[in-house]
Amino acid sequence: ETGVTQTPRHLVMGMTNKKSLKCEQHLGHNAMYWYKQSAKKPLELMFVYNFKEQTENNSVPSRFSPECPNSSHLFLHLHTLQPEDSALYLCASSQDGGEYQETQYFGPGTRLLVL
Amino acid sequence: AQSVTQLDSQVPVFEEAPVELRCNYSSSVSVYLFWYVQYPNQGLQLLLKYLSGSTLVKGINGFEAEFNKSQTSFHLRKPSVHISDTAEYFCAVRRGSSNTGKLIFGQGTTLQVKP
Numbered sequence: 001e002t003g004v005t006q007t008p009r010h011l012v013m014g015m016t017n018k019k020s021l022k023c024e025q026h027l028g029h030n031a032m033y034w035y036k037q038s039a040k041k042p043l044e045l046m047f048v049y050n051f052k053e054q055t056e057n058n059s060v061p062s063r064f065s066p067e068c069p070n071s072s073h074l075f076l077h078l079h080t081l082q083p084e085d086s087a088l089y090l091c092a093s094s095q096d097g098g099e100y101q102e103t104q105y106f107g108p109g110t111r112l113l114v115l
Numbered sequence: 116a117q118s119v120t121q122l123d124s125q126v127p128v129f130e131e132a133p134v135e136l137r138c139n140y141s142s143s144v145s146v147y148l149f150w151y152v153q154y155p156n157q158g159l160q161l162l163l164k165y166l167s168g169s170t171l172v173k174g175i176n177g178f179e180a181e182f183n184k185s186q187t188s189f190h191l192r193k194p195s196v197h198i199s200d201t202a203e204y205f206c207a208v209r210r211g212s213s214n215t216g217k218l219i220f221g222q223g224t225t226l227q228v229k230p
Contacts, residue, residue, distance in 0.1 A: 004158075042119075043159075043205065043220040056217065090158055103149070104218060106158040 004107035021076040023091030037088040117142040121221035136191040138206030
């Protein structure tokens with residue numbers, strides 16, 4: 001799977017740490033997404049970027065800070081997280097715009113554990 | 116607003132038996148519908164999608180789904196499952212007129228294929 005890559009695959013951090021998750025898509029898409037997947041819950045959309053501009057923020061706490069420097073890269077900066085933030089964080093990308101709708105392609109995710 | 120309900124959280128089935136995973140959605144506008152599969156420790160992979168046209172959609176790995184507008188359902192079926200089909204399956208809906216790509220996911224159904 002080389003379409004959407006995520007690093008690191010696993011991350012353990014303390015509540016006072018600062019870390020970043022990285023996502024890269026090699027599909028030439030113009031939209032990228034961050035999702036949170038917690039046990040026994042539906043996937044939660046966190047952020048959407050279209051053409052590097054943030055178009056959606058689903059009431060995500062400010063301790064999560066996204067960054068999209070270009071249409072191929074997406075970061076999620078983490079600071080002062082809580083144990084309930086432990087989850088699988090999934091990145092996705094798609095080609096969107098106008099009447100042309102496309103499928104979202106997902107990365108393998110980063111499994112985050114906050115101690 | 117759209118919502119997605121997957122009626123079964125777990126579906127145990129014996130190998131080579133048929134299976135149906137149920138999905139119902141609610142929306143007042145036209146929608147696109149998707150089924151994704153997530154194998155252990157991996158991201159989501161698209162199984163199939165309905166955008167328009169024939170209501171019977173065929174996907175990868177022998178899966179198919181039927182869009183039923185009157186019943187607002189998009190059930191996933193496979194006539195004969197394999198051990199390797201053991202995974203989490205997610206139904207998702209996207210507003211047909213949207214160009215932001217926002218997907219709404221169901222809670223997921225765990226398919227457990229037994230030998």
